[in-house]
Structures are given as structure tokens and as C-alpha cells.
Amino acid sequence: MAGGEGGCELHECVFKGDLRRLSALLRTGDVEKKDRHGNTALHLAVMLGRKDCVQLLLAHNAPVRIKNLAGWTPLAEAISYGDRQTIISLVRKLKTQCREHIEKRRPSLVKALKSMGDFYMELKWDFTSWVPLVSRILPSDICKIHKRGSSIRLDTTLVDFSDMRWERGDVSFLFNGGAKPPEHALTVLDNKAQLFQRVRYEETEMEIEDEVDIYMSSDITAVQMSTKSITFTRAQSGWIFREDRKEMVGAFEAEVYDINGMVLESRKRREHLSEEDLQKNKAIMEQLTKGYAQAIDLNGELMRRGSLTPPTSSGVTWQEYLEAEPGQYPTLGRKLVNKESSKAFRATVAMSSNFPLSVSMLLDVLEVIAPFKHFSKLREFIQMKLPPGFPVKIDIPILPTVTAKITFQDFAFRDDIDSKLFEIPASYEEDPNR
Template sequence: MPLDSPAKLEYPLHWAVFTNEQDELKELLQNRSTLEIDKVDPRGRTALMLAVTIRHFECARLLMDAGADASIPNKEMWSVSNEAVAQGNEEFVQSVIHHRDYQRATRGAQAMRRSLEKLRDVPDFFCEMNWDFSSWVPFLSQACPSDCHKVYKKGSNVRIDTTLVSFEGANWIRGNQSYMFRLSDQGFAEFIVLDHDERIAAVQELRDDDIFNEYRPLPGAMEDRLNNTISTTYIDVDNIGFERTSRGFLSWFTSGESNETVDGYDCKVLNASNVHFVTKRRYDHLTREARDRLAQEEASESKAVSSFKKMMSTNKTDENTKRDLFAEGAITPDQYLDPNYEFEPGCDIGKAREVVKRSNAFKATLWMADEYPLSLHDQIIPIVELMAVNSPHFARLHNFIRLQLPAGFPVKIEIPLFHIVSARIAFQNVNSPGKHVIPLDDSVLIEDEAFEIPQGYIIDDDGSRNYGITWEDDDDRNMRNRGGATGGGAGGGGGATGRTRFMRNNYSDDYMLQLAIEQSLQESGGALPTLPPGDLVAASSSAGAETEFFRAIRDSQVEADRRRREEEQFEEEMRKVLELSKTEQ
């Protein structure tokens, strides 16, 4: 009897999927005490991702039924649901979304409970997180808001107060809300939104024992996915590097390494280079009719929106493929699982891909303090994890601070949020006295009242007012912004039946781009009325607004060039003075 291939022994699930041996796969999954069901192969795919990519749908169903994670992306950052949509099988897409939403809800509830339990064992604290938003778009920085989140932590209870509620129309919406996380009497995580203006308390218990069928997508919810582009957005930090900033011309006289005082703490200032904000879209699954419709939609955009998209780095990528080696029978499982076997350019397994990539380079900045009263790992990251599930801003921050950062505490961080918007987050006023906060000699007392629902508030525990947590991806948000069919359970994204709980501040990056540019046009022209987004795009195409807008772009570029030349000239003069002083000694 021939010995099994080393690749088969190393990746038994992948081998069974590749060869479509369903009986063997069933046997492996029934006896998988030592089997890693979500193991990634040398090409960056889990067994589930491989099954979807090569259209072995029955193998994919067996893996999902056994608990394979339906949210793990491949190395190009496409999710399992993205790949499923690309295959064009509506019934299978619905099955993937169903499993994904159920897993996100149950695993998210478990993760939230673990975070709260972890916080129970660390010191209580209060701090403020100051968010300042900015943009390279002319005039948009003036319209970008700031917000100060007040963070209270006592035991396993967390409360975050905020005044920035959402971004609607072409305006940032202010409010007065508190987000509370705590453990219920049954031990489940509980998420509460206090709307202090409306005096409403929306209560959501995040359970990990929900019924699977509660997350079944609504009929017709998949059609919009299949007829629009597939998108993914992420911050690419594969080649990130941290380096100390210099003092400019002072570097001629000193060591050149920059330090700044932030909220009373001496901080090293470091730049993170090779940080790219990336959005990718796939078109290979679209029919000719869908492509024509999308082309018409792009043609209807204002000149300003189109011009800004062109200013970003948009290009075809090496992810585009023309040959499907698996369909052609031109590759064996041994070759596929061999990390040293190279595919020819334009070749891969799975259907041919057509991808457009938009990328912007950013320089993230860190202000790191060697000594700080809070622990990033034990106190801050668990709270950022909690907020990340209902705030795209915190989700970006969470992804960044989970990197291998330099030693110290990041008292201030500047990171990209969208292609045109960055955020500077500063921690401040740790354990300062105030409402619910009583400083002690070497600790702080946070009053229990901070985590209670105030008397007289209407309690909404059925989701009727659209508060609560969803587990969305970019396609979920894009579909909702286009007006696609979505319902929502706690899982929400695929249109699950039951409890509808969409947060109002989740918007796709393209939608944010459109609204931000419209806001810039309002600021620059001064004549555009406040209109719904569609009407505002039409209004922004007026000749007067376009002329003022591009004149502003030109003037800002001229001013930036002038300042840069002056700085370079000053540096050169200082260099000459220093050299002259050396020769005259």
C-alpha cells in the first residue's frame, strides 16, 4: 500500500476538498480531535475557502456544519462570503451568509463576555479619549469634527460617553449618548445605549446560545450582492516600519530625535511608514447588464467626486487572473500544497478574477510614553475591542494597536480611517475627578451609578429603535447604503430574521468619500443647500461650485509648495551657517 503524500498528511482537509472526497472529509471531521479545521495552506486559504474557490460546494457545507470559520479571509483579504458571491450561486451564497452571521453573533458574544471578564481583574480607571478628525481634502478638515469619549471602567462594567453619533447626509450628527457594556445576571454580555436626549435605554443581551435559524437571510437579500461589485477594505501594514522623527534643522545641533510632552508625559515621536489604506473591488461575477448599470452610475457622479477618485492611486493588480489551473486539470493537490511550486503569472485556482485596487499611503504617527498609569494590553485593548463591534472608527484603531508596537504606551496615535479622513486619538485626564469619578491616594473610585439606567428612561429591549450591535462587513454596509434588502438579527449583515439592530454610523468608504466631497463643495462654494445625498451630488455639479472647488485645490497646492520651498531654503541656509562656523574655529 503506497504511503500518503507528505502534503496530504500535513493538510488532510485541504487534500480531501481538492480531490472532492466527501466521504473522506466526513470521516476526518467526525474524528478531528487533533485536527485544525481552520488551518491555512501555503496559498493562504483555509479548507473552507479552498472549497468555495474551486466550487466544491458540498465539501464547503460539510465544513461549515462542522464549525469551520466562515469569516477568515484569504491572503488577498477576500472573505469566504466574497468568494461565494464571485461564484454566482445564490443558494450557496445564502448558506454562507447564514453560517457567517450565526458564527459572528455567537463568537462575538463569547469574545465580548471574555473581554468583560478579563477587565474584572484589572484596576478600575477613568480616562478620556480625544478624537480629532482631519482630511487632505480642501475645506473638509474645517468640517471634520472632534469628539471626547469619556471612558469609565469598574470591575466588569464599562461605559463610554460620546457626543458624535453618526454621519448622515452631508453632516456630522451630534448627540448625547452613552454606550455601556456589562454582564447580565445570567453571565451573558449586555450592550446598552443610553440616548440622553430622547431618554431611551436600548438594551441588547448578546447570547451565544441563539438558535441557528434566527440568522437565516431574508428572501431576496442575496440578489443585490450578486449584482454589485464585491469590495474589501483594510489597512495594509505588512511592511510597516517605525522610526523616530527628527527635529528638522535642530538635528544639526542635537541628536535629532524628537520628543514631545503630551498631557504631562514625555513621549518619543515615531512615524510608522509603509501604511496603506486599501480598497479592492471585484467585477468578474457581474453580468453585462450589471456592468452597464454601474457604468451609468459612475457617469452620473459629479466632476468633483470623479476627480478625487482619480487623485487616488487606482490600478489593476497582480490578483487579476486569466487561467483557472484547477478547472483545466493543470495542477495536482501535491503541487497546490507545495509552497515551493510557483504558478505562472496570471494563473491561479478558481475562476478568473478582475480586480481594481485603490490605495493611499499614510504615515501613521505614535507618541509613546515609557511611563503611563494605564496598561495598553490589560486595560485599553479590551475596551477598544468592545467598541470595535459597533464603531468603524474603533475597529480601525483596534486593528492598528494590535500590531507589534514599539515599547511604551501610545499616549497619542494618528491613523487613517478612510481614504480621505485620518484621526488623531489622544488619551488624557486619567483618573481626573469629575462626575462618577473620585480619585483616591493610589487608585480611583468609580461610582456604581455610572453603570445603571437612569430613572425615567424608556427601556427598549426589542430593537424597535435601531440601536444595537450588528456584525457587518463592507458588502453589508454597501448594500444598505444602496438601499438593498437587509433585515437583521443580532447577526444582521445578511438580512437575518428577527431583531433588527443596525448602528447608524457604519458607512462604506465610497459613501463617506461622496459625502465628504459634497461637504467640501458646500464649504468652498457657500451656495449649495442642505439636500439629501443624491440631490446634493446633482447640485454639486454646477459650474460655479466646480470652479470654486478646483480653484481652492489649486490655491492650496500652491501654498503647500511655497511653504515646502521656504522650509528647504531655511534648512539649506542653516546647513551653510553650520559648515561656515566649523571652518572658522
């Protein structure tokens, strides 16, 4: 077949460093197109260190969050290659694309919220682990959600949860669908400190530089729930006379299903980190994640992570790349240092046919509350093809060692939801540190 096999002319231009032809093709070419390995032209530009191609592709809004067959994004590959300016460009573009996605979705989200009745809902989170000592110290939380018109309020005591670290607090998220300007739609209240913070979708240069330091100092990670082999079978009860299991979840009768074939796949890469890095960065990472001041050198300048020495050219030809088995192409950038693990989870889901909310309505609500990592996991799960009804109780893996049980323990449509719940209290001050 000709050079741009399967319509991958953009990929071929990048591979051969033909910037002029790439520029001409981008006027009509599909910048999101993947080749047989799942790579976009941006993936290749980053892996091969073609900085001019990277900038040209980003100028044409090449997607930064898109994954190849191995589950890696162009940003992950940029961190591996180690050119700081390229990483900064990709982080900036990622922020812009996320903001554009939110703005594009906002009108339909507001419309969906307005079309459903006002309600109060309680979600209980119980975190458990098969590691006994870990299980003993894991948190639980009851999230309270009020919805009125196109506004939502979420009250929680579990602020964040990742990598066995969690943050406690007394926090409320306020989403105002009719906010003017739209950037003021999401506000966070710290009810203990009596402070509020408007969630901005634009970071300062300092915040982006800090984020890049963290990326360059950390393992590149990808954790995903494999849903390919998931099946649902009715759970059984009884010793002699077996019958389909049912249970009451709050006020809702539910049919219980076993979830078979749920696997959490976790991968880490650290080819961009030296042994010295691994020791030094542990301390730096602790400082950065706690919000401490960054390291300052003798001249009073912030010490930033410098670019790595580029990897030696692989010498792989376009034809060799094309002819490799899907996902098995030769290394193009830095030689991978990769650790993979997968764990199968036994889980159940209780589906109720008389729950007043529909799954699509819940997804609309969850999209508003997506800043939470554990909520985005719930959203991910609910987007699967579930058995009939509404998932009133679910087990989902959050981390390779941690599972969350989520229970919709209370729900009621109400027409007396107080509008004051969605206002910033007069006694609260804007957080001066944000």
C-alpha cells in the same frame, strides 16, 4: 508528492468532489488548515461551487472569517460565485462563530476589567484628509469612557463612520460584565430619543436575508493596513541642533516617533455585478443603508436577489492548482474583476512612559467597544509592536483618503465613579424598531 500534498487531503477531497472521503477525514482533519495559497478547504468548496462540501465543512465549524494570501475570506468568494443559499449559510455560521468567540473571551475580559482600577478617560478623534474639500467637512469627536468594576460606559457623538458617511448622535454604550443573562451585557442608549436597545448577537431571518441582499448588491471590499514594512524612528526637532522630539499630551510627557512604511491597501471586486446592477443597486443600496423598506413586487412579496448563473467550470486540475506559485493559482470560480490601490501614509505616534494605563489594559477596554469600525482600527494598530510606553497620541489611516488623529487627552484612576452611570435611566423606553 502524493495527492494530499503538504497534508492538504481535505483540500484534495473538495477539489475532486469526494464527499464520502471528506466526511471520513473531517473526523480527525484540521478544518482550519491552509494550503500554499492560503486557502482553506472551505475557500475551495465555495470557489468550485461544491455546495454539499460547503455544508459538510460548515457543520464541522470551518472558519468563515479566515483570509487567503490575497486577503479574501470564504464569504467574499461565495459572494463572487453568487449562490444565494451558500451565502446565507456562511453569514449564519459567521454570526455563530462571532458569538462563540465573544462568549469564550467574556470571562477573561471580565476578569481583566475587575483587576484594573476604576477610571475616567477622554479620547479625542480628529479626522483629516489630504483632499481639501473632504477635510473641511470631516467630523471630530470626544469619547468619554467611565470604567467601574467589570462595567464600562462610553459616551460619543460619532455613531458610525464608513465610506465618507458618518452618523451623528448622542449615544452611550453600556457594558455590564456581570449581566445575567450574558446576552444583556451590551446596551445602547439613544440619549436624544430617550430610547435603549439591548445589543443582540443573534439576527432574525429577515435581518440575515437583508444583509445577504446588501452583500450581493455591493462591491466585495478588503481594506487592510500593511504592517510588514513598518519601522519607528525618533522624530527630530530643531533647525541647527537636532534633538529627539518630546511633547506634552494632556498631562503626559511623551517621546515622539515617526512611523515609516505604513501603507493602506484597498481592493474591490465586482465580477458578480452587471452594468445594470451597478446602476440599479446604487438606489437599492441607498434605501437599504438608510433602513427603508425593501422593494416589493406585484404579489406583495419581498424582492430578493436571486442566485447568479454559476460560472463555467475552469477545468483546472488538482495538480495544476498545487503547482501554481503561492497565491497565483488559476481562476477557479468567476473571472476576477479586481481594482487595487495602495497609499503610503506619513504618521507619528507619541509614547508616554508615565501614562497610568498599560497597552494590554487598553486592549481589554477596546475589545468591549469593538462595535465601532474606527475603534477596531485603533485596536488593530495598538496590537502592533510599538516603541516603549503608552501611545497617548496616534495617527492612523481609516480610509484611503482619511486619517484619524487620536489623543488620550485625559485619564485618571478614580474610586468615586457613580454606579448609576451604568444603569438604563427609568425614563428611557426600549426601542420598538429593534
